[in-house]
Amino acid sequence: MPKLNVNGKVLDHTAEPDTPLLWVLREQLGLTGTKYGCGVAQCGACTVHVDGRPVRSCVLPVSAVRPAQKVTTIEGLSPDGNHPLQKAWVQNDVPQCGYCQSGMLMTAAALLKDKPKPTDAEIDAAMTNICRCGTYNRVRAAIQQVATGQKSAGLDIVHVVRSAA
């Protein structure tokens, strides 16, 4: 049975070799945080990391991912949603509908790993993901907040600690 190393676990699947990694993650492994948006590597909603590099999983055949390669999805970006970018996303109320945000976060995480202090031009070049709600300015602000170590990007949002669900 074919195997994939996803979020630190070795998992079996039964997908045909030409199945895009996206659909193996979503339909065989139950990891639905990674989204389908276009199927042609245009929108970036399906972005995951393979050995730390961002890839568009909707066009990557699962057979092209070797069992030794490490796949990371949004569910594995941090143990409990505390990656600095996830925290900055929350602090800046970045998401609107939220559908593109897994891909945005995975792309941004790979960018900051590569370039901890990206310029605006480097953010532009890396963050080619489509957001139909238009959260781009808050995406940029949240990335810059993490890159510069600021506490807040100045949006003056009141956060109230919510009781445990």
Place this chain on the structure above:
Amino acid sequence: MKNPIKAALNRREFMASSAAGALVVGMHLPALAQGVAAGSAAGTTPEINAWVVVQPDEKVIVRIARSEMGQGTLTGLAQLVAEELECDWAQVTTEYPTPGQNLARDRVWRSFGTGGSRGIRDSQDYVRRGGAAARIMLIQAAAESWGVPVADCTVAKGVISHAGSNRRTSYGKVTGAAAKLTPPVAASITLKDPKTWTLAGKRLARLDTVEKTNGAQVYGTDLKLPGLLNAAIKDCPVFGGKVRSFNAAAIARMPGVKKVVPVGDSAVAVVADTWWRAKKALDALPIDWDFGAHAGVQQADINAMLKAGLSAEQAAVGNRNGDIQAALAGAVRKVEAVYSYPYQTHATMEVMNATARYTPQRCEVWAPTQNGEAAFAATVEASGLPAAQCEVYKLHLGGGFGRRGGTDYVRQAVAIAKDIAKELPGTPVKLTWSREEDMTQGRYHPITQCKLTAGLDAQGQVTGLHMRISGQSILATVAPQSIRDGKDPVVFQGLNDGGGESMIGYTFPALLIDHAMRNPHVPAGFWRGVNLNQNTVYLECFLDEVAHATNQDPLALRRQLMAKHPKHLAVLNAAAERAGWGQPAPDVKGQKVFRGLAQCHGFGAYVAACAEVSVSAAGELKIHRIVAATDPGHTVNPQQIEAQVEGSFAYGLGAALYEQCTVKDGRIEQQNFDTYPILRIHQMPKVETVLVPSGGFWGGVGEPTIAVAAPAVLNAIFAATGRRIRDLPLGTQSLKKA
């Protein structure tokens, strides 16, 4: 009239069915903990009223009838309820009531419709009364238990106090007693003055953010149910065409395939264990189409059809004053221009989808929908079951923008589940469209052209304006019964004389705005901003043309025409002043920066924008900065309004610069984002939002600003280049200096 369903289900039964429904959801969908599932959290706790459940552990569940699709309505409505309820905001969660429950309870939650920027403004009064009524009952329960007058009790953050006896209790402790009390008459409740608000009107963080940053948010496409099958669908690419035949045997042995299902007379679906296998099999399925009567229609045919409407004798009048014929006949000079606006598609990031489960006794649907009740009605109709045997569960939407007010995908899902139920009754089937299906089976922003003629006197003053719109009516597609005498009133958004919803901000000595309806075969739909978008391009760019033709400052000309429209003018002034209109904009990297203005009123709110752009010698456009002003009357969450205003420029500028669907051989040519580009981060300007709420009315926020994005930038492009862009989108039109 007696409601049989209401008679069948009393309140106690609702509670029981609610808990049972929640249990089903809870068992199958542990990840559905947000949104829908607060319902499961409610468990058997009786509600205080339809809007509020307080649990013994102090958690407050606010029921939200409108859909959350990114616009922030979920949080805003919860703020309004919590404001009147006087509960602890940290304890607030939300849940969607279902359309079936709404019907059974005589529409206690009223409309579920989420469109037209109406989510908050249409429901604010009764949701606030719901919160206030619950507060009154909770305090009354405490007062009665203490045997003291209600008037002597106070409440703050869910803690009720009686100063005279120094006693305190909490909402969670009295919730059971409060639920048994007779509710106060809604009309007798005095709502708080917005000036005293402590939760509403504040810059609170959204309630739905964390799940959207860790992959936990469950959208319709993510739904998991036991035994779930998946369907991929292909509808006839030419609108109005049909399926002649298909060869199911050719794909029957492909992996995972369960069944090939005809859907209506125009579509075929493949049902398989996974969606990827269903889609692969569908792509391989031989389908013989009867493309029908429109297979020969080309974009040029549609353009010519609309062009003829520009000079047609018959036209429906939207706004008229004075004698326009005389004004134009007597004009010393005329300015005339023809504009056009294309078909555009919503392209929600989450493609259309719905999950249905059918047995001869019950049909359930899980759907991202902007109108739960319309989805419910579609479920009833498509299933053929009585309403009491149907239900729809809503999920947060991965974008709506008007597309999900439609129910085509719900009907398809029910038809497929019903067919599958012949062999496998009760097997849920999730229908997911491909992006290609999404782009080619849209309900498109209507296509129009507009001819504008202004008469001028010897001093260059405007003596009359004729605005002839030719083109498609949305209502002709979605609600033809509401068209009277060939007039679709929605066509005139932003151009009406009064009414409070979408009013023109100018007064002309003579004015005629009329519409020659021309409906091509391509289905039209409500597309975020709707007809305000192109109407504002037409009017605001043309007034800019008039200003330049008469050597007037575009702001000065507007101010003169807006003297009788002080609220429009105040917002325009706010944008112009913040941007620094009248002083030159600072250069950016050696490039001169130019400004353009636009304003409008729509969805009950006044908006304006000033755009700053530069255009290089090679004709490369850069949009550096947008200043956008908004007067929505009351503001419920200013930082969410800012988010909507920012997003409006992504949507509106993408539409102005890139987005266009074209027709070839009767079908839409663009199938994916490679041929239908969406604005991306490197093209996104800075946006400064100026909120100038004047109070006294409730205006919408999610849509109006979109309309000023394109004309503000197009007017700035003219200032920079002398080139007047009249056909949208800008696309590949040259911007080298004229």
